Amino acid sequence: MARSDFTFADLHLVTDDRLLAPRAWTQLQSAWAADLLSQVPEGPVLELCAGAGHIGLAALRQSERRLVAVDREPVAADTICENAERVGMASRVEVRCGELSQVVEPGECFALVIADPPWVPTSRIGRFPEDPRGAIDGGDDGLAVAQQCVAVIAEHLLPWGAALLQLGTRDQVGALDLPAGLVVVEVREYPRGVLARLVPAGGDQVSCAAGPSR
Numbered sequence: 001m002a003r004s005d006f007t008f009a010d011l012h013l014v015t016d017d018r019l020l021a022p023r024a025w026t027q028l029q030s031a032w033a034a035d036l037l038s039q040v041p042e043g044p045v046l047e048l049c050a051g052a053g054h055i056g057l058a059a060l061r062q063s064e065r066r067l068v069a070v071d072r073e074p075v076a077a078d079t080i081c082e083n084a085e086r087v088g089m090a091s092r093v094e095v096r097c098g099e100l101s102q103v104v105e106p107g108e109c110f111a112l113v114i115a116d117p118p119w120v121p122t123s124r125i126g127r128f129p130e131d132p133r134g135a136i137d138g139g140d141d142g143l144a145v146a147q148q149c150v151a152v153i154a155e156h157l158l159p160w161g162a163a164l165l166q167l168g169t170r171d172q173v174g175a176l177d178l179p180a181g182l183v184v185v186e187v188r189e190y191p192r193g194v195l196a197r198l199v200p201a202g203g204d205q206v207s208c209a210a211g212p213s214r
């Protein structure tokens with residue numbers, strides 16, 4: 001294992017070679033998420049598949065909202081904690097280590113969800129030998145973890161909230177089996193991936209209607 005420093009959206013952070021190497025273009029996910037914070041209701045932000053936590057930390061650094069960052073790898077959880085300390089955000093960052101479908105409690109509601117699941121179909125992961133398999137393997141169609149993300153989003157997004165999901169292609173966004181009440185309203189394409197903005201259909205057609213949970 002080796003730790004290395006990197007700079008992401010002007011934040012000086014650390015990562016670990018057991019994690020996916022941070023990709024500079026994903027600063028655009030942070031920037032879009034930061035823009036959305038001025039439009040969504042009050043409440044915390046949930047980051048799914050956080051890795052070193054850089055996307056969520058950069059998105060919230062000008063905000064006072066709480067961030068719940070989730071990853072199933074203990075090395076990711078440790079790294080997010082260290083990075084939150086480094087940038088002075090530890091008091092409002094909660095790190096949860098586990099399967100994303102299991103670490104968000106029933107009834108918890110979030111104003112914004114940022115998600116960066118593995119999206120490479122298993123048959124193609126051999127093209128990326130430098131990347132940890134668990135960070136990129138999205139199953140047969142590349143959407144296995146993304147489907148779990150949209151299920152969590154549908155259950156835990158506040159009315160009038162928003163989610164930003166990262167995938168590999170626009171076709172993958174179109175192939176998602178979206179839960180009832182959740183719709184894709186915008187897709188932005190970049191050379192190395194796409195970002196999809198999802199919202200509750202009609203603004204409030206999701207099940208998390210209790211108001212900010214914590």
Ligand SMILES: C[S@@+](CC[C@H](N)C(=O)[O-])C[C@H]1O[C@@H](n2cnc3c(N)ncnc32)[C@H](O)[C@@H]1O
Nearest residue numbers: 020049050051071072073099100116117118135
């Ligand atoms: C594509 S990487 C993204 C990491 C980070 N956001 C980045 O930009 O480097 C996907 C991350 O999701 C985590 N992951 C994969 N499947 C998961 C699951 N079922 N539950 C929680 N985390 C998962 C992996 O450990 C990995 O850190």
